[in-house]
Amino acid sequence: MKITYSELPGKNPRFFMILGVLASIIAIGLGAAFYMEHSGHYVTGMSNQIVWGLPHIFAISLIVAASGILNVASIGTVFGKKPYKPLGRLSGLMAMTMLIGGLAILVLDLGRPDRLVVAMTTYNFKSIFSWNIYLYNGFLLIVGIYLWFMMERRMTQYYPYAGFVAFIWRLILTTGTGSIFGFLVAREAYDTAVLAPLFVLLSFSLGLAVFLLYLIVAFQSTGRPLGDGLLQRMKKLLGVFVAGVFYFVAVYHLTNLYLTNQHAFEAFILLHGGIYTVLFWLGYVLLGTVAPLVIFYHPSFGKTRNAVIIGSALTVLGSISLLYVIIIGGQAFPLEIFPGKEVIESSFFDGVVSSYTPTLWELLLGLAGVSIALIATVLGTRILPFMPDTLDDAVVNPQLD
Amino acid sequence: MNQQHSAPDMQPESMQLGDHARRQFFLKVAGASAGLALVPGLVLQQVSAAKTADQPVSNKVRWGMLIDTSKCAQGCDDCVKSCNEANGLTSHGRPASDAQWMRKVTVKDKQTGKVTSLPMMCQHCEHPPCVDVCPTGASFKRDNGVVLVDKHICIGCRYCMMACPYKARSFVHETVENQKPHAPRGKGTVESCTFCVHKLDQGEQPVCAVGCSQEAILFGDLNDPESALSKRLKEVSSMQLRADMELNPGVRYQGL
Numbered sequence: 001m002k003i004t005y006s007e008l009p010g011k012n013p014r015f016f017m018i019l020g021v022l023a024s025i026i027a028i029g030l031g032a033a034f035y036m037e038h039s040g041h042y043v044t045g046m047s048n049q050i051v052w053g054l055p056h057i058f059a060i061s062l063i064v065a066a067s068g069i070l071n072v073a074s075i076g077t078v079f080g081k082k083p084y085k086p087l088g089r090l091s092g093l094m095a096m097t098m099l100i101g102g103l104a105i106l107v108l109d110l111g112r113p114d115r116l117v118v119a120m121t122t123y124n125f126k127s128i129f130s131w132n133i134y135l136y137n138g139f140l141l142i143v144g145i146y147l148w149f150m151m152e153r154r155m156t157q158y159y160p161y162a163g164f165v166a167f168i169w170r171l172i173l174t175t176g177t178g179s180i181f182g183f184l185v186a187r188e189a190y191d192t193a194v195l196a197p198l199f200v201l202l203s204f205s206l207g208l209a210v211f212l213l214y215l216i217v218a219f220q221s222t223g224r225p226l227g228d229g230l231l232q233r234m235k236k237l238l239g240v241f242v243a244g245v246f247y248f249v250a251v252y253h254l255t256n257l258y259l260t261n262q263h264a265f266e267a268f269i270l271l272h273g274g275i276y277t278v279l280f281w282l283g284y285v286l287l288g289t290v291a292p293l294v295i296f297y298h299p300s301f302g303k304t305r306n307a308v309i310i311g312s313a314l315t316v317l318g319s320i321s322l323l324y325v326i327i328i329g330g331q332a333f334p335l336e337i338f339p340g341k342e343v344i345e346s347s348f349f350d351g352v353v354s355s356y357t358p359t360l361w362e363l364l365l366g367l368a369g370v371s372i373a374l375i376a377t378v379l380g381t382r383i384l385p386f387m388p389d390t391l392d393d394a395v396v397n398p399q400l401d
Numbered sequence: 402m403n404q405q406h407s408a409p410d411m412q413p414e415s416m417q418l419g420d421h422a423r424r425q426f427f428l429k430v431a432g433a434s435a436g437l438a439l440v441p442g443l444v445l446q447q448v449s450a451a452k453t454a455d456q457p458v459s460n461k462v463r464w465g466m467l468i469d470t471s472k473c474a475q476g477c478d479d480c481v482k483s484c485n486e487a488n489g490l491t492s493h494g495r496p497a498s499d500a501q502w503m504r505k506v507t508v509k510d511k512q513t514g515k516v517t518s519l520p521m522m523c524q525h526c527e528h529p530p531c532v533d534v535c536p537t538g539a540s541f542k543r544d545n546g547v548v549l550v551d552k553h554i555c556i557g558c559r560y561c562m563m564a565c566p567y568k569a570r571s572f573v574h575e576t577v578e579n580q581k582p583h584a585p586r587g588k589g590t591v592e593s594c595t596f597c598v599h600k601l602d603q604g605e606q607p608v609c610a611v612g613c614s615q616e617a618i619l620f621g622d623l624n625d626p627e628s629a630l631s632k633r634l635k636e637v638s639s640m641q642l643r644a645d646m647e648l649n650p651g652v653r654y655q656g657l
Contacts (some may be wrong), residue, residue, distance in 0.1 A: 014570060040573070040574045041498070042573045042574035047574070048562070052559065109555045111555070111573070112555065112590060113555015115555075119536060119556050122537040122554050123538070124537060124538035133536065172527055184564050187563070220453070255528075335567075337521070337566065341508040341511060341517075344516070345508050346507070348496075348504040348521070350504075350521070354497075
């Protein structure tokens, strides 16, 4: 049976309620951003010690998820898996909207967001941050073209090429995001190439989990049929991705455990780092990795739709925990400026673990970014036919190669 | 006496003059001094150090510092006070977010227990990671080795602060008041020690070096083998912080 697509119905009160709620969160978040800019960043939990905080966790989670979400389209286009093809449009749309939401947070957290035009026009090409600006803008352009070719009948013949370019681009993009940290030579937590593939794998799992959650909610709330066979197939893949992330996290920490000069950092993260240790073991390892794997592969519960929902939600939780440990924990651990020496006095917090308590303003800005991503997705699916009318197993044939 | 007179930076009245008048003054004094053939090396060094606003910065000079930690007294923060005063840095009583261009740090050797006190600030690296990572190029290095932030194109992303191995940079977290004309600052941008670049351009020394009552800070031109700094570096053993990173900082420490 041929797959047909349609826009969301527009006159539905629930649709307007969702828009209203999201728009309110965005308005509140913009207010919080204005307050932070107007007062100065001292009203946030961020400081000269922890320079990137909760807004960056939200932003990087969304950016990483964006590139991962595009995998769903790539699996259909580049790897030719037929059951994934009907999901390509929604995958492309969400890849763009999540990226826009993440970038909005980053820009609004800048010390001078009014200088966005400077960031877009003045480049230092040795900076991985600069490359990322190109990679993000390029991603939006390429995925836009990919979607156009996918949805425009006359251009359909070219869309596999666009899909291939988009797939390569997204791999480079996440490599770039991971390298923002990987290229930081001075800090114990960073300065390692393994962060690039770790971020790529994290995008695979986080992106697929976010996509599955949105897919289930969107289809159930609009009454479109969604086959469990398809969900089960995607769930199995998500399990592989979750295990893949764990592999890179294990390589990262085991390498550090081998290196004597990294022992103090590892002891901090793994043993006595307070919130970071809790988030690593409880948030990432137990709830974010072990639990989803057990749920996904459980012989009876694993076959249910609830397993897909709970497992995906836990994967999102684990991914955010991991990013929090890497980004904030990595900054909290003191810089080793005087090897072999212990700092006994400093006015600038040398040699001590820096504390960070996120404020409400930062949380509101982060939630606004998520809401921007969601409202853009909802509006996108209202305006153009991104969503298949049905993903019933009889139509999709999830057992197909 | 004549030797001292040949150095324009030591003529307080010359600072009151306009650029043109000062240039004329330099030429006259330098010419007269050279004519008298009084210690030509010193004359040349001083003249090359001072520059007028329309003269480009030269890479023939690389400014640097040697900090003798054996002279640096624990509990003394004359250098920090001088820096804060000269550059208009005021505390808001929030140490985690207040800007600090210079700070005093006391360290103890883990093996021997030797305690050392020292000032920390931007190390003015030859290969500064902050300049590498800055997306807009706002972080830059002058030809004379001074690492600065262009306040007009800094977007406040703080990536340089993530990259700096010395924790030398501060983000301006609050509205800035009572700024000094020679040290412009701006809320939402990043800043750090400038080596008192406005002083250097006038042939003077950074205020921390001048303000150190222990004379623990020796400032000078690393490129000039005849400078007091180069000579001292040749005689005594000194170290760079995080030398393993091969950033070749302009600030060296003795006795650490």
